[in-house]
Amino acid sequence: MSPEQVIGSINGINAKPMRVGVLGFGGLGQAAARVLAPKQEMKWVAAADQKGYAYDTQGLNADACIGIYRAQGSLGYFEPSGTLSNRSIQDLIERADGVEGYFLALPNLPNTFMATVAQQFIESGWRGVLVDALKRTSAVEQLLELKDELQKAGITYLTGCGATPGLLTAAATLAAQSYAEIHSVKITFGVGIANWEAYRATIREDIAHLPGYNVERASAMSDAEVEALLDQTQGILALENMEHADDVMLELAGICPRDRVTVGGIVDTRNPKKPISTNVQVTGRTFEGKISTHTFTLGDETSMAANVCGPAFGYLKAGISLHRRGMYGLLTAAEVMPQFVR
Amino acid sequence: MSPEQVIGSINGINAKPMRVGVLGFGGLGQAAARVLAPKQEMKWVAAADQKGYAYDTQGLNADACIGIYRAQGSLGYFEPSGTLSNRSIQDLIERADGVEGYFLALPNLPNTFMATVAQQFIESGWRGVLVDALKRTSAVEQLLELKDELQKAGITYLTGCGATPGLLTAAATLAAQSYAEIHSVKITFGVGIANWEAYRATIREDIAHLPGYNVERASAMSDAEVEALLDQTQGILALENMEHADDVMLELAGICPRDRVTVGGIVDTRNPKKPISTNVQVTGRTFEGKISTHTFTLGDETSMAANVCGPAFGYLKAGISLHRRGMYGLLTAAEVMPQFVR
Numbered sequence: 248m249s250p251e252q253v254i255g256s257i258n259g260i261n262a263k264p265m266r267v268g269v270l271g272f273g274g275l276g277q278a279a280a281r282v283l284a285p286k287q288e289m290k291w292v293a294a295a296d297q298k299g300y301a302y303d304t305q306g307l308n309a310d311a312c313i314g315i316y317r318a319q320g321s322l323g324y325f326e327p328s329g330t331l332s333n334r335s336i337q338d339l340i341e342r343a344d345g346v347e348g349y350f351l352a353l354p355n356l357p358n359t360f361m362a363t364v365a366q367q368f369i370e371s372g373w374r375g376v377l378v379d380a381l382k383r384t385s386a387v388e389q390l391l392e393l394k395d396e397l398q399k400a401g402i403t404y405l406t407g408c409g410a411t412p413g414l415l416t417a418a419a420t421l422a423a424q425s426y427a428e429i430h431s432v433k434i435t436f437g438v439g440i441a442n443w444e445a446y447r448a449t450i451r452e453d454i455a456h457l458p459g460y461n462v463e464r465a466s467a468m469s470d471a472e473v474e475a476l477l478d479q480t481q482g483i484l485a486l487e488n489m490e491h492a493d494d495v496m497l498e499l500a501g502i503c504p505r506d507r508v509t510v511g512g513i514v515d516t517r518n519p520k521k522p523i524s525t526n527v528q529v530t531g532r533t534f535e536g537k538i539s540t541h542t543f544t545l546g547d548e549t550s551m552a553a554n555v556c557g558p559a560f561g562y563l564k565a566g567i568s569l570h571r572r573g574m575y576g577l578l579t580a581a582e583v584m585p586q587f588v589r
Numbered sequence: 590m591s592p593e594q595v596i597g598s599i600n601g602i603n604a605k606p607m608r609v610g611v612l613g614f615g616g617l618g619q620a621a622a623r624v625l626a627p628k629q630e631m632k633w634v635a636a637a638d639q640k641g642y643a644y645d646t647q648g649l650n651a652d653a654c655i656g657i658y659r660a661q662g663s664l665g666y667f668e669p670s671g672t673l674s675n676r677s678i679q680d681l682i683e684r685a686d687g688v689e690g691y692f693l694a695l696p697n698l699p700n701t702f703m704a705t706v707a708q709q710f711i712e713s714g715w716r717g718v719l720v721d722a723l724k725r726t727s728a729v730e731q732l733l734e735l736k737d738e739l740q741k742a743g744i745t746y747l748t749g750c751g752a753t754p755g756l757l758t759a760a761a762t763l764a765a766q767s768y769a770e771i772h773s774v775k776i777t778f779g780v781g782i783a784n785w786e787a788y789r790a791t792i793r794e795d796i797a798h799l800p801g802y803n804v805e806r807a808s809a810m811s812d813a814e815v816e817a818l819l820d821q822t823q824g825i826l827a828l829e830n831m832e833h834a835d836d837v838m839l840e841l842a843g844i845c846p847r848d849r850v851t852v853g854g855i856v857d858t859r860n861p862k863k864p865i866s867t868n869v870q871v872t873g874r875t876f877e878g879k880i881s882t883h884t885f886t887l888g889d890e891t892s893m894a895a896n897v898c899g900p901a902f903g904y905l906k907a908g909i910s911l912h913r914r915g916m917y918g919l920l921t922a923a924e925v926m927p928q929f930v931r
Contacts, residue, residue: 278876281876281877282769282876284876285769285876414763414766414767417763417926418760418763418885420926420927420929421756421759421760421763421885421900421926421927422885423929424756424899424900424903424927424929425756425887425888425891425895425896425899425900426891426895426899427624427627427899429929500928500929501928501929501931502929530888533890533891533892533895533899534620534623534624534626534627534894534895534898534899535623535892535894535895537890537891537892537895538890539887539888539889539890539891540888541885541886541887541888541891542884542885542886542888543760543763543764543883543884543885543886544883544884544885544886545767545881545883546767546872546881546882546883546884547881548875548879548880548881549767549768549875549879549881549883550875550877550879552876552877553767553768553875553876553877553879554767556876557766557767557768557769557875557876558763558766558767561766572916574914581926582926582928583926584759584762584763584923584924584925584926585762585763585766586842586843586924587762587765587766587771587842587843587844589843
């Protein structure tokens with residue numbers, strides 16, 4: 248493809264739907280399948296969980312897949328397109344060569360897991376787009392180390408593309424434009440879920456941020472132990488100064504040093520209503536010397552699933568557009584404008 | 590340049606500063622010069638007004654240029670780098686071949702003016718990046734018609750890259766990602782300026798949106814007539830359902846049909862304090878069927894100049910990055926993530 252091409256029609260890149268996959272089929276992966284279901288521009292053709300995968304070039308049905316997964320514990324039981332496998336991701340990558348991009352809706356436990364998956368893609372020879380919704384700074388840093396390998400492999404990898412990091416990091420990047428210098432980026436999130444058991448991995452990742460916990464300890468907790476902890480706190484997890492990759496992403500984008508970025512929030516595991524409105528506040532000094540704050544606030548009725556999966560597919564579409572132009576390597580949510588998927 | 594290149598280091602594109610110019614030297618052009626003054630990554634080397642231009646590959650001094658312009662009415666009097674000319678833009682383009690990009694801080698009067706300037710660049714053989722802060726839908730539509738010509742000429746043109754359209758349109762694009770369908774995008778701006786005479790062209794463009802006025806009538810008004818109108822309204826211009834290019838830009842980006850986008854605002858020409866906080870509200874339906882609204886609000890202490898010029902140079906930097914990769918044509922602020930200029 249010639250590098251001298253029209254770039255005006257980014258959103259009309261193809262009449263044929265983009266074929267996409269979802270790796271991981273817990274709460275987030277299932278929500279991703281539901282987000283994709285009504286889309287014209289993307290067709291969901293591949294998915295994997297720990298015990299198996301499903302692949303159908305004609306498209307997978309979200310309700311049917313979720314039903315099988317809930318009833319039998321794996322997409323591998325799905326007929327006729329499911330296959331049981333204890334190396335499900337590996338097998339799916341090898342078989343599903345028509346997939347243009349994947350949303351990695353995997354819990355990052357252990358903290359090196361996403362980088363390991365990226366390595367599998369690199370080694371497989373597959374070329375396409377990968378999007379993750381990683382949260383921790385250290386996890387994104389591991390991906391950054393794979394930058395050159397991803398580029399050589401012909402993979403366009405977009406990291407930190409969920410809600411925060413992701414949507415709110417991108418909003419901070421936009422907000423920063425009005426200022427000559429950024430003094431602080433303060434991200435505060437509120438999450439309300441009716442039942443923590445629908446997001447077992449996500450809640451464990453949150454617990455890992457509490458004083459006295461880490462990723463290993465949280466991931467080793469039994470459901471009963473999580474339950475006991477939540478009983479002590481009336482179901483509330485209050486998180487401050489979290490290790491969140493918004494900091495490294497904004498630093499890489501040249502917005503401000505990472506220590507000016509703080510992330511905290513309140514998770515209510517017993518109430519779908521958000522305890523506080525999720526927002527990002529960007530404070531800086533304008534060229535005239537005025538100090539001010541721009542604020543981006545998410546509507547309370549929008550769920551974590553909507554604010555993670557929507558942006559993830561918006562970045563996947565933007566990534567496919569870059570990939571088709573031969574642009575490979577690693578980018579973050581702060582560097583690319585996501586594209587609305589119809 | 591090979592299309593297969595590392596895209597991870599978008600923000601570290603060059604140790605050498607980008608050489609940029611500003612066309613137009615009214616309130617907005619002068620603010621643009623001041624915004625650029627402390628930047629390490631961009632060097633301001635070229636500027637033009639109606640009667641002349643200044644060009645110095647070593648860089649122009651903002652205070653000195655503004656002083657000359659205010660005292661003598663044109664940058665053409667600036668020594669030693671000024672030249673008087675009644676075809677200043679044309680002459681500058683021909684002479685300043687080392688300029689990588691221009692911010693077109695020109696009043697778009699008449700409404701076809703920006704497209705005419707784009708034509709001059711196309712015909713000149715110059716290759717680089719152009720960024721405008723156009724406001725009207727019809728003006729952006731004229732640029733859209735030049736898309737193929739811009740691409741063939743090797744020009745990367747980013748349109749609608751000020752505050753609104755621009756920063757707020759991009760924020761709306763981000764906000765839309767959480768939703769399956771967008772019901773409305775409502776932009777409301779507040780502008781407070783101490784003295785309308787510092788923004789004569791901008792205020793006339795605002796007046797053109799009032800009932801009974803149009804671009805021709807507003808642009809033909811004498812200062813005394815503007816003064817008389819503002820006396821009648823106590824200095825307030827209240828604008829509703831304005832013809833604003835946010836609508837066509839969001840439609841092109843696939844967010845929603847243009848009739849779901851509304852723009853209105855209040856301009857106080859006698860008070861630097863904003864009469865209301867500028868904001869964009871994006872209302873939609875999530876994949877779960879919830880209706881909600883994301884809101885992006887600008888800090889009241891940020892001026893129109895900061896919210897227009899900052900984003901404009903952020904888009905110029907992003908545009909230069911695209912141009913260096915051989916991507917030419919026309920894009921809007923809703924399609925590209927602006928990059929923070931240090």
